[in-house]
Amino acid sequence: MDEPGPNTWKIGCIISPALGWGEQRGNSYHRCRICNIELLTGECAGFCCGTGGKYFNNTTPLPPLPPQYTTFINDPNISSKSRVLNLIFSFASMETTHPFPTVPGPPGFVAIQGRIYHRLRPNHDNSAVRWLLYDGFMRNMAPFENLAQTLPANWIDALRNALLAYNPLVGGLSISVSLILNFALMPISALKIRAPPPKLLPL
Numbered sequence: 413m414d415e416p417g418p419n420t421w422k423i424g425c426i427i428s429p430a431l432g433w434g435e436q437r438g439n440s441y442h443r444c445r446i447c448n449i450e451l452l453t454g455e456c457a458g459f460c461c462g463t464g465g466k467y468f469n470n471t472t473p474l475p476p477l478p479p480q481y482t483t484f485i486n487d488p489n490i491s492s493k494s495r496v497l498n499l500i501f502s503f504a505s506m507e508t509t510h511p512f513p514t515v516p517g518p519p520g521f522v523a524i525q526g527r528i529y530h531r532l533r534p535n536h537d538n539s540a541v542r543w544l545l546y547d548g549f550m551r552n553m554a555p556f557e558n559l560a561q562t563l564p565a566n567w568i569d570a571l572r573n574a575l576l577a578y579n580p581l582v583g584g585l586s587i588s589v590s591l592i593l594n595f596a597l598m599p600i601s602a603l604k605i606r607a608p609p610p611k612l613l614p615l
Contacts, residue, residue, distance in 0.1 A: 478578055483570035493567075496559045501571055503540045503581065504530035544585050549576075 434441045434450030443450045445457065446465035461468040477485060484490050484497070510526035534541040538555035547553035549572050554560040560568065575582040 478574040480570040480574035484567045493563055496563060497567060497571060500554055500556055500560055501540050501575065504532050505536065507531045541585065544582065
């Protein structure tokens with residue numbers, strides 16, 4: 413392997429991370445007294461809500477989570493499995509107007525030039541768009557099959573049903589599926605979907 417140049421960062425292991433969320437300090441925990449959120453080591457009181465909570469009422473509260481989320485939101489494994497759940501339902505891939513850099517050696521941070529955007533890819537084997545358009549969101553056809561099998565089946569069903577109920581893009585795509593099936597013999601050169609701004613759907 414080539415020696416790293418002067419502009420390359422070296423990667424080192426952190427043997428014992430010194431940061432933690434909501435660590436116990438005496439008889440209390442390190443969290444905000446206003447909103448009760450756990451704070452990271454080094455974050456001072458008022459980091460999130462401002463001194464004395466002066467910013468607490470400046471933000472609009474998030475809407476309640478979809479009822480389908482109760483299937484997994486309080487599961488003790490949600491933290492470790494949430495990235496897999498998100499990956500399976502990822503509708504877009506990241507693209508850039510410049511070639512993506514190839515850096516020799518172990519994985520690390522890279523700098524990307526040009527405009528970065530997300531592209532919907534229904535022709536991608538592991539795309540959730542393809543899963544919806546071609547496979548009808550069938551559970552046994554979920555992308556990243558090896559990873560999907562590590563999740564409880566009802567998690568996938570619950571998130572799929574939440575997207576169908578609340579996400580305008582998914583709703584538009586599902587309508588497109590029915591149009592394509594109903595007019596399968598008609599040539600379709602292009603299909604444009606316009607949807608209202610999406611509702612917040614945190615994961």
